[in-house]
Amino acid sequence: MEWAVRVQILSQMGISEVPSQYIQPPKNRPESVTENIADLSCKHVPAVDLCSEKESVLPAIREACREWGAFHVFNHGVPTKLLDGLRRACLPFFNDFQMEDKLKYACNPNFAASEGYGSRLLVSSENETVLDWRDYFDHHTLPLSRRNPSAWPHFPPEYRELMANYSDEMRVLAQRLLALMSESLGLKASCIEDAVGEFYQNITASYYPPCPQPDLTLGLQSHSDIGVITLLIQDDVGGLQVLKDGEWLLVDPLPNAILVLVADQTEIITNGKYKTCVHRAITNASKARLSIATFHDPAKTVRISPVSDLVSQSSPPLYSSVLYRDYLSSWYSNAPEGKRNLDKLLLDTSNYCSALYAIKKRNKNSQVLFHLCNEIKFDVCIEASKA
Numbered sequence: 001m002e003w004a005v006r007v008q009i010l011s012q013m014g015i016s017e018v019p020s021q022y023i024q025p026p027k028n029r030p031e032s033v034t035e036n037i038a039d040l041s042c043k044h045v046p047a048v049d050l051c052s053e054k055e056s057v058l059p060a061i062r063e064a065c066r067e068w069g070a071f072h073v074f075n076h077g078v079p080t081k082l083l084d085g086l087r088r089a090c091l092p093f094f095n096d097f098q099m100e101d102k103l104k105y106a107c108n109p110n111f112a113a114s115e116g117y118g119s120r121l122l123v124s125s126e127n128e129t130v131l132d133w134r135d136y137f138d139h140h141t142l143p144l145s146r147r148n149p150s151a152w153p154h155f156p157p158e159y160r161e162l163m164a165n166y167s168d169e170m171r172v173l174a175q176r177l178l179a180l181m182s183e184s185l186g187l188k189a190s191c192i193e194d195a196v197g198e199f200y201q202n203i204t205a206s207y208y209p210p211c212p213q214p215d216l217t218l219g220l221q222s223h224s225d226i227g228v229i230t231l232l233i234q235d236d237v238g239g240l241q242v243l244k245d246g247e248w249l250l251v252d253p254l255p256n257a258i259l260v261l262v263a264d265q266t267e268i269i270t271n272g273k274y275k276t277c278v279h280r281a282i283t284n285a286s287k288a289r290l291s292i293a294t295f296h297d298p299a300k301t302v303r304i305s306p307v308s309d310l311v312s313q314s315s316p317p318l319y320s321s322v323l324y325r326d327y328l329s330s331w332y333s334n335a336p337e338g339k340r341n342l343d344k345l346l347l348d349t350s351n352y353c354s355a356l357y358a359i360k361k362r363n364k365n366s367q368v369l370f371h372l373c374n375e376i377k378f379d380v381c382i383e384a385s386k387a
């Protein structure tokens with residue numbers, strides 16, 4: 001299939017059957033796509049009012065991050081005008097631009113997360129490509145050295161300014177949320193942010209055209225986000241689902257709320273105390289859907305490992321440390337297709353724990369050794385513990 005094929009073209013052709021590349025294997029299909037999408041489930045992701053007292057915010061965040069890896073925030077300080085303005089501004093590119101004008105903004109398919117207009121593919125472990133029923137526009141927004149608004153749609157005239165303002169607001173909110181998440185684990189407020197360093201932020205507007213066979217396709221396949229924290233807004237159509245205790249639950253499209261998704265690096269940093277959220281997007285036959293996701297990632301040169309304050313004899317390190325660049329490349333070369341990329345970093349905690357503690361007992365500088373153990377080969381730790 002030509003790279004330049006966009007889902008929107010297929011949708012506008014009025015086909016009654018989707019091309020075979022878009023058909024999910026039966027195990028991945030949405031089980032039931034009912035007419036009334038809101039009826040799909042009665043369980044809701046938790047909501048946190050950020051204006052409440054800290055004594056109630058921290059336990060609410062702790063519970064949500066442990067049990068769901070996702071929660072809505074209200075009273076988040078981001079002006080409603082900006083949320084609505086950006087949602088509105090993102091539509092003309094998908095709805096009104098001619099395809100030849102859209103393709104002037106095409107991303108480079110040879111680079112992962114290249115900026116611009118595209119239709120991303122995930123390649124399954126069997127190397128069979130199943131395509132998502134989704135087009136998107138990816139913006140590189142932070143650090144400022146990556147931000148080049150002239151690469152973003154030129155229409156409507158306020159687009160670029162809105163996107164830049166939104167990027168700044170999301171950074172502030174992400175920092176505030178990571179501070180609350182740190183505190184909710186009894187860590188100092190800057191703990192998670194210190195572990196991440198300067199944010200690399202990308203903003204992706206996803207557009208899911210109406211799909212003639214929503215029961216066979218997915219807008220976006222099951223995945224967890226690979227970075228630290230994702231902040232997502234959507235329109236009123238609905239279609240985002242989160243996986244909770246083996247069940248796919250629809251996320252209510254709440255206009256003034258921002259959805260927080262815990263991503264993989266936060267699960268590593270918190271030593272599994274907080275769970276990355278597995279999610280996907282389903283499609284529907286009648287209405288196009290828009291979502292805007294803001295991803296916050298570490299720089300590629302940052303090494304991520306569980307913070308030592310969350311590692312103890314009763315809570316051994318669950319994950320080995322990883323250079324973010326290596327995490328990224330393993331994700332892109334072997335996209336997980338429903339499996340957690342994170343699981344590749346899982347340690348054998350029983351052995352690791354005894355090795356680590358044997359070494360610690362003999363050495364006062366346990367902090368250094370903890371990081372060493374993470375970086376050197378695991379069996380070397382075992383040998384060292386026996387010596």
Ligand SMILES: O=C(O)CCC(=O)C(=O)O
Pocket residue numbers: 204206220225232234239240279280281290291293
């Ligand atoms: O469209 C959505 O609601 C989900 C988007 C998403 O998960 C992503 O871009 O990673």
Ligand SMILES: [Fe+2]
Pocket residue numbers: 223224225279293
């Ligand atoms: Fe995602």
